[in-house]
Every structure is written in structure tokens, then in C-alpha cells.
Amino acid sequence: MNHDSYRDAYIADILSSCRTIAMVGASPNASRPSYFAMKYLLTKGFRIFPVNPGQAGKDILGQTVHATLADIPGPVDIVDIFRNSEAALQITRDAIAIGARVVWMQLGVRNDEAVKLAEDAGLKVVMNRCPKIEYGRLSGELSWAGVNSRMISSKRPVLGAKGVQHRVLKATGE
């Protein structure tokens, strides 16, 4: 599997079929990228479990913070890593241990050893991407900001169920 570039269908299928995300390295600081991503993905209907030992027991954006992945009460689809590349290896081991389906590493985070571990255990991996940016790109919302979505389509975008200016992602069926 080539991790330098991903097929749009690979990312779209992950984001449209997964419902729960454990965000490792989540921050209560409203200027951090993890806060932005969490807020956006919550509006898109994802259930998000923030994981941060230093904030355990407190809450971020109304969600209780857990100390470790193992503390999360319930199944986790995506483990989203907002830590550095070195930390990604242990987090990946923990993600496998809790039965997650996807290991997702943020912008600038890459760890090839973690990839091998995860893929050998049957998990999908995404590296060096932000799920907020990918969701925005594939749903068409990011195009409002003049960003090149790299998609060509003659189909109508899918509107969100309520409110104005909301798009949602549908599985591609590929």
C-alpha cells in the first residue's frame, strides 16, 4: 500500500463508514489543530473520545477526556494521532489492542514501523493527513475556501440534513 498518496475512495470510505474517533493528544486549547479538528468532526456527526493523560476526567467540547485508549468505554473505529511520529508507534500498538479499525496520523506524522504493525493486524492506516481537511475536501466544503479538492464530478454535492452551507460525505460504493 502506497502511503505517499491515497485514492479518494480509500479516504472517503473510511470517513463515511466510521462513526467513532479516539483523538490521542487532544487539547483543550482552542488554538490547537486538534481542537479545530474535533469541533468540526463533532458537527459532522462523529462520536469523539479525547485522550490526554494530562486532561483526564476534564472535558473538551463537552466530551470526557480519557487518560489512555484502554479507558474508552466502547468501540473505537479510528485512532487519530495528534502526537509526534515517534509516539505513533506505541499508540498504534494500543490501537490494535483495543480493536480499532483505522490508525490515522495527522499532518507531519509518519511512522513506517507503525504502519507495518497495523496493516499486519488488519487495520487500515492513513498518514500525514488531517481528517477535518480530508472530510472538507471530499465533501466539497473545503472548495469554498478556494482549495484544490483534486476531484472532478458531474454529480450534485450531497447537502447536510439541516442548516445551510453543510455538505456530507457519502460512501463511494467503489
Added chain:
Amino acid sequence: MSTDRKPGFNTLAIHAGAQPDPATGARVTPIYQTTAFVFDDVDHAAALFNLETFGNIYTRITNPTQAVLEERTAALEGGTAALAVASGHAAQALVFHTLLEPGDEFIAARQLYGGSINQFTYSFKKCGWTVRFADTTDAESFRAALTPKVKAIFVESIANPGGIITDIAAISAIAKEAGVPLIVDNTLATPYLMRPIEYGADIIVHSLTKFLGGHGNSLGGAIVDCGTFDWIKSGRYPTLSTPCASYHGITLAETFGNFAFAIACRVLALRDLGPAISPFNAFLILTGIETLPLRMQRHCDNALKVAEWLVRQDKVAWVNYAGLPDNQYHALAKRYCPKGSGAVFTFGLKGGYEAGIKLVSYVKLFSHLANIGDTRSLIIHPASTTHRQLGDEARVRAGAGPDVVRLSIGLEDVTDLIADLDQALATI
């Protein structure tokens, strides 16, 4: 949804950025001639203002018609994002406003459109940004112009007015050594002929008014982010790499990754300075772009034939068109823009300044006006018009000496263009 095969240039020119309107099914991008957009509720509004979610607030910041034009331009150039603004001048002003602080310097080729020379020399000086000129035909002159305060390098891919082809790769190497972004004005080439990102450009600017819009009806400009410059690693561009006071301390390069520069130009410079493109202009330019590949090829084919004819005329002293085999830039043209050398070039009349003024008044098909990149063929005598505000020496260095006539060849039957020049030359 794309199947991830890479669409060709012709397909991108028509489709990139556009989908049928979800509310009505309208196939063509609607003209969202509106100033503002409703919010769901106050929380939605707050999220939009904080950049936490994507959407439209006010047309000075974003507009859905404009957004299609932006994505189209970014896709054609191979960039990560783009920002459409009121004019090419505005695009340049916002780029430098985002990159530089007062006291900073930048290097620019001296072979530039006269308007850029004026902007850099006068208005930018007022902002505390100092330009140092170098010779686009000599890459080493860029290295010689470097100082510790230089924060950017600016060149035109095909230079106005003379159609000089710039060795972008050579200048890019110097920019990379110096750790500064390379800005390329790709107006005269358009991405159909050449994509500066392939030769190391970090930022591309356009006057959409010209060949991209293509029909001489709408002013517009664009900034394209190539997504190639590492703002955080450089640390010399605080606007991008340090917490942003007007957005609650987010660091733009961290939050927006490889399209942070385009976002910064929009949410800071455009927000505060205001040169927004009109949705109607964006629509007309978008329509023009659909036929960019067809038009540019015809522009170049016509230009070559006109240049070849001019070479044979007694009253013409010289013709500077890189498409001509004995031109000093021909080798560069074959390397950088093999499909054609553009449609803008100059020639010199043996009769000098007076002959130039006469020629432009006797043509009947060419339009005497200050523009380039129209379906209509255009003619101008730069020394008495676009480059008039420069001194004699600066004019000559910019390729606009007293005997120089500039043509922008359009899409008419080339035999008609030649006939028009023929009858006008006969009167001199």
C-alpha cells in the same frame, strides 16, 4: 467522485471546481451576486468567523462563484489552493503584504510589465519594502542581489513586453539556496503553455484579466499556492509560522498545512485591504477559462505566423519572438513552453519613435489600447504609454525603447491580421 485517474488539461479547464448546483441542479456555476450569507445560528456564525468550519460569510472573504474560479485556477497550475482578487496588481499587493514586514527586501527581474515595476518601485517602497532588480537573462545576477533582508524573488515566466522566456529552474535553485519563496507571474504563458510549479515556483500570480479570462471583459487577479514552501521550517515569515492575533492564536501553517499561504492571503490581507473580485467578473473569467487550451494554441499559432511575416518587412528592424528559430530565447522556449511562445511580442521599426506612433494610429483591425490576452488583436507603443512613467534607461532595460511596438495577437484569421499590419506599414 473521481476515480483517481488524473484528468487532462482540457477536462480540468472545463470542470475543475465546478459541480451542478445542489439546490437547483443548475449545471453552470450560478452567479452568486450577493454580499452576504445567512447563518444557521450564532454558533455557526462564530465557527465560521474563527475558521473552525468552512462556509461563506461575506463576499469580501469568500463567494461560491469565486470559489469555483479559485479551484479551477489552482487545479490548472497544479497548486494546492488559490485566491481570486480584483486584479493582477491586487494579487501582487496581497502576496507581498502577507510575506513581508516593513524593512524587508525582495529581488525582482527588471524585465517586467511596466505596471509591476511601478508598483514595486513606488507603492511598495511606501510600505517599507525595498525592491532590488536583477537580470532575468542572467540567473547569477539574482544571487548577486541577495542580502540578509531579502525575503522573496519575483519573475515573469514569459516577460512582458518582449516575450523573454525566463529560466525559472535556474532562478528557483538560487531561491532555494537562499531559503526564500519564488513568485512567478504566469500571466503571459498561462498554465496551458507552462506550469511554473514544475520548475520550482512556490507562489504563482496571474492577471486573470488577460489570457485566462481571454475576452477582454473582466478585471481579475489570482494568487496560487503551490504548497511547496515550508513556512515553519523557515521561521522567517511570522504571519504564517507564529500565532495569529486576530484568529485567537492559531498558527496558520500548522492549522492549514500546505494551503496555508492562500488562506493567509485571504483571511488576513484580503480581509483587511479589501480588493475582492466581483462574482460577475469571476463568472465571466470562469467561462473564458473553459476554452483556454483552444484559445492559447490559436493565439500562439497566429503569433508565430505574424512574427515570421514581420521579419520579412523592410520597415521592420528586428522582431523579438521566442518562437522564431534564430531568437536568443528559442532554446528556452523549446524547453519551457514547447506548445508555443505566447502571443505577446515586440518588434522595432526602423523609423523609431515617430514611426511607432504612426503605426498604432493607422491599423484598422488591431485595437490600440493597453491590454493583452484578448480574442481581439491589440497593439501599443509602450514608450509613449504603458512604460511612459519610467525613465529612458529604465524603459530600454524593460524592453520598451522608443522604436518598440508591442503586439498581443488575437484569434482573428491571421491573413486579416497580416493585411492590417501591411496597410499600416505602407503609410509610414
